[in-house]
Structure formats: C-alpha cells, structure tokens
Amino acid sequence: MKVVTSDEMRKIDEKTISEYGIPGCVLMERAGFAVSQKIQKIFEQKKILVFSGSGNNGGDGIVAARILKNKGYDVKVILTAEPGKMKGDALAQYQTALKSNISFFNSVYFLKNPEEFLTYDTIIVDAILGTGLSKEITGRLAEIIKLINSSKLPVVSIDIPSGISSDTGHILGTSIKADYTITFGLPKRGHLLYPGIENTGKLFIENIGFPQDLLESDSLNIELIEKDNVCKLIPERKKYSHKGNYGHILLIAGSQGKTGAAFMAAKACLRSGAGLVTIGIPERLSDIFQQRVTEEMTLILPDNRDGTLSEEALNNIFDFAERSADLIAIGPGIGVNKATKKIVRALITESKIPLIIDADGLNSISDPKAVLKKAITKIILTPHPGEMSRLINLPVADIERDRINKAILFASETGVIVVLKGVPTIIASPDGKAYINPTGNPGMATAGAGDVLTGMISGFLAQKLLTLDSCLLGVYMHGLAGDLAANNKGMHSLIASDIINSIPEAFKAILGNKG
Numbered sequence: 001m002k003v004v005t006s007d008e009m010r011k012i013d014e015k016t017i018s019e020y021g022i023p024g025c026v027l028m029e030r031a032g033f034a035v036s037q038k039i040q041k042i043f044e045q046k047k048i049l050v051f052s053g054s055g056n057n058g059g060d061g062i063v064a065a066r067i068l069k070n071k072g073y074d075v076k077v078i079l080t081a082e083p084g085k086m087k088g089d090a091l092a093q094y095q096t097a098l099k100s101n102i103s104f105f106n107s108v109y110f111l112k113n114p115e116e117f118l119t120y121d122t123i124i125v126d127a128i129l130g131t132g133l134s135k136e137i138t139g140r141l142a143e144i145i146k147l148i149n150s151s152k153l154p155v156v157s158i159d160i161p162s163g164i165s166s167d168t169g170h171i172l173g174t175s176i177k178a179d180y181t182i183t184f185g186l187p188k189r190g191h192l193l194y195p196g197i198e199n200t201g202k203l204f205i206e207n208i209g210f211p212q213d214l215l216e217s218d219s220l221n222i223e224l225i226e227k228d229n230v231c232k233l234i235p236e237r238k239k240y241s242h243k244g245n246y247g248h249i250l251l252i253a254g255s256q257g258k259t260g261a262a263f264m265a266a267k268a269c270l271r272s273g274a275g276l277v278t279i280g281i282p283e284r285l286s287d288i289f290q291q292r293v294t295e296e297m298t299l300i301l302p303d304n305r306d307g308t309l310s311e312e313a314l315n316n317i318f319d320f321a322e323r324s325a326d327l328i329a330i331g332p333g334i335g336v337n338k339a340t341k342k343i344v345r346a347l348i349t350e351s352k353i354p355l356i357i358d359a360d361g362l363n364s365i366s367d368p369k370a371v372l373k374k375a376i377t378k379i380i381l382t383p384h385p386g387e388m389s390r391l392i393n394l395p396v397a398d399i400e401r402d403r404i405n406k407a408i409l410f411a412s413e414t415g416v417i418v419v420l421k422g423v424p425t426i427i428a429s430p431d432g433k434a435y436i437n438p439t440g441n442p443g444m445a446t447a448g449a450g451d452v453l454t455g456m457i458s459g460f461l462a463q464k465l466l467t468l469d470s471c472l473l474g475v476y477m478h479g480l481a482g483d484l485a486a487n488n489k490g491m492h493s494l495i496a497s498d499i500i501n502s503i504p505e506a507f508k509a510i511l512g513n514k515g
Contacts, residue, residue, distance in 0.1 A: 001205075002220040003436060004186045006131040006166040012185060020211050025089045027184075030208035032063020032093075035125070035158055035182050038204055039068065041179065043123050043154065047074045050125040051144065053162075054081035059090030060158050066097045076103045076117065078110045080128050080141060095192025102174040111147070111222075118151040126157040126176045131166035131188055131449040136173030143173050158221045160190055163200045163495060168402060169196030177201075182376055185210045187224060189404065194423045221433045222404065225476050231510050233473040235273060235463040239412040246275030247462025250299070250325035251455075252317065252343075252361075254281050256307025259288055261333030261359065261451045264496050266296045269457025271503040272474070274462040276323070280317060282307050303512020308335045312344050318350070327354040328480055329458040331361025332451040340364040349374045354461060358382045358454040363390060372414040378467045382454055388420055393448050408434050417458070419471050421450060425479070427471045443486045448496030453478045456503070481506040 004012070016022050039048070050065045062077065069075040077097070081106035086094055098104070110117060118124075126148070128141065137145065145163060148155060155178045160166050163175025166188040178201040183191065186229060190196040207215075238245070241268050250268050254262030262279050269277045277296045281289050282303035289298050299320055301313035321328055334340050344364040347355055348371055355377055357365070362383050365371060368391045372379065381391070385403075389396045392410055400408050400422070407420040420426045427435040448490035457474035461467065484505045485498040 001224045001226055002186050002215060002217075003189055003192060003222040003224050004220060005189060008220060009131060009185060009188065012210055015214055016210050022209055023054075025092060027208055028089045028093060028186075029063055031060040031158070031184050031206075033067055034184070034206040034208055035060065035064040035156070036067040036071070037179070038182050039064070039123065039125070039156060042069065042156075045121050045123050046072065047119065047122045048076070048125060049117055050075065051076045051121050051128050051148070052077050052079055053128045053130075054085040055130055055132070056088075056090055056092065057130030057150050057159055058086070058127050059093045061125055062090070062093045062097050062102075063187055064102050064125060064127070064158070065102055066093075069100055069102055069296075076105065078105050078107060078117070078144075080107045080144060082106075086508045107144060111140065111143055114147050118147065118153060120153075122153050124148055124151070124153050124155045126155055126162050126178060128162040128176070133163070133165065133172055133188075137175070138173055142174050144513060145176055149177050154179045155201075157200070159183050160188055162226050164196040164199055166190040167192030171195060171199070171400065174197050182206060184208050186215055186220075189222065192224065192424060192438070193403070194216065197424070203327075221408075223433070223435050225427075225435050225437050227476075230473055230476045232505070233460075233465065233469050234511060235460070235465060237273075243275035243510065246273055247326045247459075247464065248276040248278065248320055248324055249274050249458050249462050250278050250317070250328045251282055251332075251458065252280040252286060252309070252328065252330040253334060253451075254279065254289070255309070255333055255335040256282075256285065258333030258335065259285060259292075260333040260448060262289075263292060264448045264500065265329065265451040265455035265458070266293075266330045267500050268503070269459040269462070270295055271500055272459025272477070273460040278320070280313070280320070282309050282393075283341045304339060308337060308338055309343060311339045313339075314343055314346055315345070317347070321351065321353055325353060326462050327356065327458060329356040329358070329454055330452055331358035331364075334360045334364075336360050336363045341366055345371055348372060348379065349376070351375075351377050354378045354380070354467060356380045356382065356454060356458055356461070359387070359450060362387045365391070368392075369414055372416055375415065380419060380457060380467060380471060381416055382419040382421065382450065382457070384421045384450060388418075393438050402437075404428075404434050408432055417467055417471055419453075419475060421453070425475050427468070427475060429468050437475045437479055439476055440482050441486050441491055442477075443489075443491030443494035444479070444482040446495055449482070449499060452496050452499050477503065477506050477510070480509060484509065498508075
C-alpha cells in the first residue's frame with residue numbers, strides 16, 4: 001500500500017474532482033459517512049461531541065455529526081473557528097447541518113464550560129485540523145486539545161490527529177492523542193512515523209471513491225510493507241532439493257569479546273532458510289568457535305594476535321568467496337581498526353558477489369559516499385541512527401526528524417540499499433523509493449537484535465531473492481518474530497536469541513498451512 005505526504009494526497013483529491021468528475025461535496029459526504037459508520041460499529045455510547053475546524057476536515061466532522069444525529073445520537077458540535085471563515089464544501093455542510101437542528105457552540109463557550117460537554121459517556125470526534133497543518137498550534141486551539149486529552153474520553157480523529165505533521169509525524173506544538181484515526185484513500189507518513197504513530201491509535205483506511213489508479217500511481221514513492229506482499233516473497237522449498245540450492249553465506253563476524261554477534265547472525269541465517277553458513281573468524285578465537293558451532297562452519301582467518309582480523313585475511317576471504325560463497329555479510333562484532341577499514345573498503349570495491357554491511361563494518365567505512373560509488377556489486381547497508389549519523393555526517397536528531405528522506409537521499413547518491421533501523425525501520429533503494437515496516441516492538445531494543453536482522457536478510461538473499469526483496473522480507477519477518485517473542489516473553493525480558501527462536505513461528509504466521 002502506498003503512503004503519501006499531504007501534498008500528494010491533495011493532488012489525488014484535486015485530480016479526483018477535476019479529471020474524474022467526482023465533486024468535492026460527494027467526497028466529503030462519503031468521508032463523513034465512513035466516520036459515522038465506524039463510530040456506530042465501535043461504540044455503544046450515543047453521545048457525540050464533534051470539534052470542527054473551518055476547513056475540509058471540519059466539514060467531514062460536520063457530515064458525520066449530521067448523519068449520527070439522524071441515527072438518533074445526541075450530537076453537539078464545537079466550532080473551533082468562526083463560521084464566517086468556512087468556505088466551499090465545508091460551509092455548505094455547515095449550512096445543511098443547521099437545518100438538521102444540530103446544536104453548535106463556539107470554542108470560547110466550551111473553554112468556559114468544559115464540564116458541560118466532557119461528560120463520562122461522551123465520544124469525542126476530532127475534526128479540528130487536517131493533513132495540511134504546517135505551523136505549531138498555540139492559543140485557544142492548544143487549550144482545547146489539552147482539555148480533550150486530559151478528559152480521558154475516547155477520541156476518534158478524522159484523517160489525522162490534530163497537531164500531527166502528516167509528512168514527518170512530529171507534534172506541532174501539541175496534538176490530539178487519539179484512540180482511533182479514520183483516514184481516507186491512503187495512510188499518511190505521519191500515521192506511521194514516530195511520534196505520530198503513538199497518537200494515531202488504531203488506524204482505519206477508508207476508500208471514499210478515489211480512483212484506484214491514482215492510489216497506485218508510480219509517482220508515489222513510499223510504500224507500507226504488508227503481509228500479503230511479504231507472503232509472495234518467501235522462497236519456495238522444492239521437494240527435490242538439497243542444501244546447495246539454498247545458498248552459501250560467508251559471514252565475517254566476531255572478535256575478542258564479541259563472539260556472540262557472530263553466533264546470533266549465523267543462526268539467524270540458517271533459521272531464515274539458508275543452506276550453508278561459513279563464519280570467517282580470527283584465528284585466535286578458533287577454539288571458542290569450534291566449541292560452540294553446530295550447523296555452521298568456520299573459515300579461520302589471519303588475525304592481529306588480539307582477536308581481530310588482520311589485513312592478511314583479505315586474500316583468504318576473496319579465495320573462499322570465489323570458490324564457495326553466494327554473498328558476503330560483514331560487520332557484526334568485528335571491531336574497528338586499520339585492518340577492518342582496509343578489509344571493508346576492499347570488499348566494497350572488489351567483491352563480485354552481493355555484500356551486506358552492518359555494525360562495525362559500517363563504522364569501518366571511510367569516506368562512505370566516495371567508496372560506495374566504486375562498488376561493482378549490489379550492496380546492502382543496515383545502519384541504526386547512530387551509524388547512519390556517521391555515514392552522512394549529520395546529528396542523529398536530524399536523521400530522526402526526516403528518516404525517510406535521509407535514507408532515500410543516501411541510497412540515491414551511493415547506489416546502495418539502505419535499511420535504516422529504528423521506529424519504524426525504513427528501506428530505501430537507489431531508485432528513490434522507500435518502504436516502511438509496520439512490525440516490531442520496543443522489546444527489540446536489545447543487544448544483538450541488529451545482528452539477527454543481518455542474518456535474516458543474508459539468509460533470504462542467499463536463496464536467490466532480489467536484493468530489495470530480501471530486505472523487505474527480512475525486515476518484516478524480523479519484526480514479526482520480535483512481536484511473537486514479545487507475546488511469549490514480554491517486552492521487558494526479550495533478548496535477541498528469543499527473536500531467532502521465534503523465526504519458525506513467524507514463517508507459520510505468514511504461510512499458514514503452507515509452512
């Protein structure tokens with residue numbers, strides 16, 4: 001499903017009216033009807049308090065108020081702007097509602113007598129501000145929103161909670177904290193990005209008559225990863241097959257004190273369906289690895305006598321890759337020093353098979369943009385915001401304020417796929433498109449979760465999925481496995497190995513009986 005900015009949705013709305021001949025008043029009527037239907041389905045209470053602004057969002061709220069009034073509901077409407085500021089379809093709906101004997105009150109009266117309206121059995125409908133908000137909320141509107149939030153009454157927001165930027169998810173001064181949000185046509189970025197996602201509540205997406213070709217247009221470059229799409233990406237397991245059919249991963253991981261990262265990444269590779277995994281390890285740690293590996297194999301590499309790889313390891317890596325590997329994953333727990341920087345640079349510029357770089361591998365890239373442009377193979381980077389900060393030389397706060405566009409820009413400039421981990425994880429491809437992952441939970445903020453993701457993406461890529469598809473499937477499944485683990489263990493007790501152990505359950509959840 002596509003995800004849009006406020007401007008993209010505005011253009012869809014305009015084209016629906018001008019090119020397809022569906023009047024704006026019809027769209028507004030359908031929007032209000034959709035809201036009224038959802039309220040009737042969710043709630044048993046019959047007392048409705050609508051807060052309506054002067055724009056189209058307010059018009060949608062007034063339509064819902066009129067329809068619910070006709071259904072026998074006790075409906076009151078608080079106008080947060082003067083009726084004289086209304087125009088077009090919103091004004092027409094206001095005039096129609098007056099004829100339906102709906103009780104309208106102004107915001108000044110409400111602020112003087114909030115207890116008259118905010119009674120325990122009331123459902124609040126937020127139709128104050130829509131998706132076009134671009135400045136911070138202050139003054140009287142801020143007071144109204146504060147009272148609504150402090151009332152603890154159930155809140156249904158129309159299109160987007162008032163005060164949330166529909167493009168970034170940021171709170172512009174203050175915002176409604178909704179229990180439910182009913183949006184139209186397509187989800188907006190602000191519904192899915194933090195902190196907007198927290199204030200959106202349960203999101204319903206209603207098609208009120210927008211033409212499908214507008215909603216699926218190639219000009220819309222952001223998509224939400226959905227279960228139905230992910231299900232189609234899972235590699236088929238043919239009856240007549242062997243381990244060689246499912247790929248061989250060379251995983252360069254681990255150093256003194258960081259062997260766990262290698263074991264978790266390797267196990268995640270196998271749990272995701274890879275046929276073979278060889279861990280490239282420092283020679284000094286070979287005894288430790290030999291005692292713990294079971295299904296995995298090891299490639300002993302020259303080290304610096306301190307449990308980290310030496311530059312001499314490069315020849316061994318390239319020799320093995322040319323003979324046996326389908327891809328190389330590097331980074332989990334390798335440390336950062338002169339040798340790792342040389343190894344990572346050489347792999348970027350010389351590897352002929354796909355390359356996944358994570359963790360210490362990312363921090364070993366010097367002059368990232370210049371080096372990545374020299375790659376002769378497909379590359380996936382999996383940074384968290386701190387690692388992304390170093391790659392693009394910007395503060396973490398700047399990245400988090402605009403994580404979609406920052407990821408897209410770096411992917412476009414370097415030709416790599418960027419998996420920007422976080423809330424939510426964003427996958428950006430060099431063609432300017434990005435994908436938002438809906439799975440995952442705060443319990444996954446734990447040591448090793450990123451190593452598991454590296455292993456899962458590697459596992460799918462080894463099975464001959466396209467590079468981008470491997471990322472989409474890996475990220476979605478990683479979050480789903482984390483959600484299933486949280487259901488079993490609780491978020492506070494969740495550890496990375498719980499995510500690995502939940503991968504089989506995640507496959508079953510997606511495939512059903514086919515798994």
